[in-house]
Each structure stands twice: as structure tokens, then as C-alpha cells.
Amino acid sequence: MAENSSSVYGYDSRDSSRALSRLSPEPQALRLISYEAARRLQVLPLRVDETGHLVVLSLRAGDMLLADEVRALCRQPVTMVQSTEASLLAEIDRAYQFSGAVARLAGESEAVRTQERDEYDDASPAAGIVERIIAQALRERASDVHIEPGETKTRVRFRIDGHLFNALEMPLAAHPSVTARVKLMAGMDIAEKRVPQDGRIHRVFEGHEYDFRVSTLPSIRGEKTVLRVLDSDGGSMTLDALGCSHEEMETIRRLLSGRRGLILNTGPIGSGKTTTLHALMRELKIDEFNAITIEDPVEYRLPHATQVQVNEKSGLTFASALRAVLRQDMDFMLLGEIRDSETAALAVRAAITGHLILTTLHCGEATAAPARMVDMGVPPYLLGACLRGVLSQRLLRRLCPHCRRSVTGSAAELRALDLPPETQVFQATGCPKCGGRGYLGRIAAFEILKVSPALAQLIVRGATAAEIASCAQTEGMVSLRRNIASLVRRGVTSCEEALASLGE
Numbered sequence: 151m152a153e154n155s156s157s158v159y160g161y162d163s164r165d166s167s168r169a170l171s172r173l174s175p176e177p178q179a180l181r182l183i184s185y186e187a188a189r190r191l192q193v194l195p196l197r198v199d200e201t202g203h204l205v206v207l208s209l210r211a212g213d214m215l216l217a218d219e220v221r222a223l224c225r226q227p228v229t230m231v232q233s234t235e236a237s238l239l240a241e242i243d244r245a246y247q248f249s250g251a252v253a254r255l256a257g258e259s260e261a262v263r264t265q266e267r268d269e270y271d272d273a274s275p276a277a278g279i280v281e282r283i284i285a286q287a288l289r290e291r292a293s294d295v296h297i298e299p300g301e302t303k304t305r306v307r308f309r310i311d312g313h314l315f316n317a318l319e320m321p322l323a324a325h326p327s328v329t330a331r332v333k334l335m336a337g338m339d340i341a342e343k344r345v346p347q348d349g350r351i352h353r354v355f356e357g358h359e360y361d362f363r364v365s366t367l368p369s370i371r372g373e374k375t376v377l378r379v380l381d382s383d384g385g386s387m388t389l390d391a392l393g394c395s396h397e398e399m400e401t402i403r404r405l406l407s408g409r410r411g412l413i414l415n416t417g418p419i420g421s422g423k424t425t426t427l428h429a430l431m432r433e434l435k436i437d438e439f440n441a442i443t444i445e446d447p448v449e450y451r452l453p454h455a456t457q458v459q460v461n462e463k464s465g466l467t468f469a470s471a472l473r474a475v476l477r478q479d480m481d482f483m484l485l486g487e488i489r490d491s492e493t494a495a496l497a498v499r500a501a502i503t504g505h506l507i508l509t510t511l512h513c514g515e516a517t518a519a520p521a522r523m524v525d526m527g528v529p530p531y532l533l534g535a536c537l538r539g540v541l542s543q544r545l546l547r548r549l550c551p552h553c554r555r556s557v558t559g560s561a562a563e564l565r566a567l568d569l570p571p572e573t574q575v576f577q578a579t580g581c582p583k584c585g586g587r588g589y590l591g592r593i594a595a596f597e598i599l600k601v602s603p604a605l606a607q608l609i610v611r612g613a614t615a616a617e618i619a620s621c622a623q624t625e626g627m628v629s630l631r632r633n634i635a636s637l638v639r640r641g642v643t644s645c646e647e648a649l650a651s652l653g654e
């Protein structure tokens with residue numbers, strides 16, 4: 151079944167760069183069948199393959215009469231592939247509309263374009279293309295959209311579950327108008343193309359509100375634009391939804407219960423540290439307290455909290471904001487990140503004086519965090535007195551439950567994950583439900599270091615990460631590696647993804 155469905159859309163699941171090709175039928179394929187005929191016959195031409203066949207998507211791929219009619223229309227051999235898309239007609243509309251807009255834009259000369267005053271208004275071809283890109287990105291759950299000029303074409307790529315995929319391509323001639331339209335929407339200066347700019351777009355899509363943080367970067371081939379999707383709903387994630395086990399939630403609740411001290415969350419960039427901190431803030435019933443966040447950028451809105459956006463340019467740094475917050479009768483604080491020794495010292499001082507500080511630190515394992523704080527100039531005796539716990543986390547892609555395939559794990563991979571030989575694991579395959587990627591969504595894996603009196607003494611003595619790890623494990627801490635291995639054993643993720651998340 152999996153084999154069959156991956157060939158339905160004519161892509162190879164292992165070739166991620168082509169996984170989204172179904173979303174953008176090639177313009178030369180669309181030209182072979184008119185829009186009217188495509189609608190009447192309910193077929194969507196995708197591309198001309200290596201053997202010269204026009205690949206056509208249809209709900210009735212087995213219908214020989216239909217195949218004959220398509221062949222007669224395009225005057226070349228045809229490969230009919232079965233579509234499972236209930237909304238094929240809508241796909242046909244979108245494909246031809248988009249292709250028409252790109253062609254119109256590419257066909258206009260620079261002179262014509264600069265003459266027109268409302269060339270980027272809501273009714274312009276550029277606006278249609280940008281709408282299409284944004285809608286597609288949100289439908290595909292992309293976190294970032296890249297619009298980048300290349301040698302001959304402009305490439306649009308989406309980051310989905312942490313990986314970049316090609317979404318569509320358009321002629322380079324369309325690039326300036328599309329970029330200008332995005333800049334206009336984001337409140338940037340359209341005429342200024344030589345310096346980086348940043349802005350914001352607000353959008354309501356299918357009933358949800360989204361903010362996009364937009365930035366441009368002048369490159370030798372033109373401006374590259376990146377839209378970061380800030381999903382206001384993403385901030386409402388609970389610990390449960392993030393993938394916390396029952397035991398882990400209990401441990402976290404105990405860490406938070408004192409409502410004082412320092413809690414660190416460590417992990418690489420993009421491991422979802424901020425999302426987890428927001429989930430922790432939600433656990434705290436912050437509406438009864440004075441809760442403050444200092445972030446860069448503010449990604450999610452947190453009801454009942456005062457949220458401060460760091461602005462280095464105008465002098466509002468993590469440290470200066472933190473100093474101001476300490477004068478504001480604060481109870482809990484989410485501090486986006488400890489980046490320097492000044493912020494580290496202020497955060498520790500706040501935690502010592504009876505506040506609860508949740509923050510992130512760029513550092514691999516939970517057990518290495520105390521030494522990292524000491525490196526940043528925090529005296530060990532102060533750290534030992536206020537550090538209540540350290541979380542370390544990784545985000546792993548979840549295998550698509552519709553197409554994952556059971557296999558016997560390779561000896562080397564199982565050994566690396568401390569799993570017994572011959573363990574049955576699951577592998578990514580790819581089907582229409584996961585866009586051919588084999589994965590659908592992500593899950594967080596945690597390691598939680600709870601600072602016991604014995605551990606606090608070790609920290610005060612300036613113990614190494616290895617000493618802290620050994621003490622924590624005798625006290626029952628489950629390591630990140632063991633938690634990740636358990637996700638593999640339960641078929642939530644693959645060996646490949648598990649090892650990549652551990653940097654192996």
C-alpha cells in the first residue's frame with residue numbers, strides 16, 4: 151500500500167526535495183492541456199517525465215476512454231496516475247490560476263511594471279502568488295518560508311518539522327514583484343533594496359491567527375526573503391501535547407511547586423525550548439500572579455502575562471529589561487535566554503531573592519548546565535542555593551502512522567541506542583497523508599535533572615558534569631538517550647531520526 155501510494159503522486163519519498171512537487175505542477179505540463187479541458191475531464195497535468203510521457207493526475211486513472219481523450223488533447227503519450235485528493239478540482243483551479251499569475255508577471259517588462267502605480271495591490275498577480283505561497287505554507291504546517299533568487303529561477307522552500315523542502319519554483323523575472331509585495335505587506339520600504347529589513351505580517355487563515363516575522367537580506371542575485379511563522383496557537387501547547395510522560399509531568403510539577411528558584415532548559419537551537427517554557431508558565435496559573443516574559447522575539451502570546459520584546463538596537467537588552475523587571479514586584483519570569491555573564495548574574499540574583507525564573511541556556515546535556523553557569527561567572531555557592539532543576543530536550547520528527555514500516559533495526563543503530571539486538575523498529579516511508587516525507591509532526595524528548603540536596607552540595611563544590619550525571623542517575627534520572635531510545639522502541643520515531651537528534 152505504501153509503495154503504491156508513494157507512486158500516486160509521482161515522487162520518491164527518499165528524495166525530499168521533490169516531495170512537494172505535486173503542489174506545483176510544471177508550467178510546461180499545464181500548457182499542454184487547457185484549463186477548461188482540465189476542469190471538464192477533472193485531470194491535473196503534473197509534468198513530462200524522462201520518457202516523454204505527460205503525467206496526469208486523475209480520480210479515474212483506470213478509465214481508458216478518459217486516457218484516450220487526454221492523449222488526443224495533448225498529442226503525446228500519457229501516464230495516468232490515481233489521485234486520492236477529494237479536492238482535485240480545487241487543486242486544478244489553484245494550479246492554473248497560479249501558473250497564469252506567474253506567466254503574466256514574468257511576461258511584463260521591468261518598464262511596464264515600474265509604470266504601474268498599484269502593481270503590488272491586492273488585485274495584482276504578485277499578490278495572488280504571495281497569497282498562494284502563504285496559504286500553502288500554513289496548510290503544510292511550515293515554520294519558515296524562504297523566497298530565494300537563484301541563477302535562473304526563484305525557489306520557494308518551506309521548513310517543515312525542522313527540514314527544508316522545495317515548495318515551488320518561478321521564473322526569476324517574477325522575483326522583484328513577489329519580493330516587493332511581501333515587503334509592502336510587512337510594512338517595509340519597497341524602494342530600499344541594499345540593506346536588510348525586517349517587518350511583520352498578520353494573517354487570519356482558516357479561522358486561526360498567524361503572525362509572520364519577515365526579514366530580507368540583499369544577496370548578489372537580489373533580495374532573499376524569509377517569513378517565520380509565529381503561530382499564536384503554538385504557545386498554547388501543554389506539557390502533555392509536547393510529549394511529556396506522566397512521570398516527567400509529576401517531576402516538573404514538583405520543580406515548579408516551590409514557585410521560587412532557577413529552572414534551566416537546555417538544548418540546541420530549534421529544539422523547542424521556548425515552547426516548553428511557555429507550557430511551564432501555563433502550569434503556574436499565572437493570572438493570580440505578576441508574570442513577566444522577556445523574549446527575543448516574542449513568539450507566542452501568553453494571556454495574563456506582561457511580555458517584553460528585547461530590542462538590542464534601542465538598548466533594551468535581556469540584562470537591562472531584567473533589571474527593570476526586578477523593580478516591578480514580579481513573581482514569575484520567563485527569560486528567553488541567558489547569553490552573557492551579566493544576564494546570568496541577574497537571573498541568579500532574582501532566583502535567590504525568592505522569585506521563580508524559567509530560562510534557556512545553550513548547552514548540550516542537563517548535567518552540563520551547572521558547569522556552564524559557573525563558566526559564565528556565577529559563583530558555585532549561589533548556583534547551588536537557587537538551582538532547582540534543569541531540563542534538556544530534543545525535538546524529533548514523529549513517523550507518519552499511516553505509512554511507517556516495521557523492520558528489524560540494524561545492529562549498529564540498535565547498539566548506539568542501547569537497544570537489544572533484533573529489536574523491531576519502524577522506518578519512514580512516505581504517503582499522500584504526510585506529503586511523501588514519512589514523518590508527520592514532532593515530539594519532544596526530555597531529560598530532567600531535579601536538584602536534590604546531595605546534588606546541590608556537588609554543585610556548590612564545583613563538580614564536573616560527569617560527577618553530576620552519575621549522582622543524578624543513582625537518584626533515578628532517566629537520560630535523554632534512554633528516553634529517545636524508548637520513542638524508537640514504541641515506533642514513535644525512527645532510529646535514523648533518534649541518532650540525528652543525539653548528534654550521531
Ligand SMILES: [Zn+2]
Binds near residue numbers: 583
Ligand atoms: Zn505517510
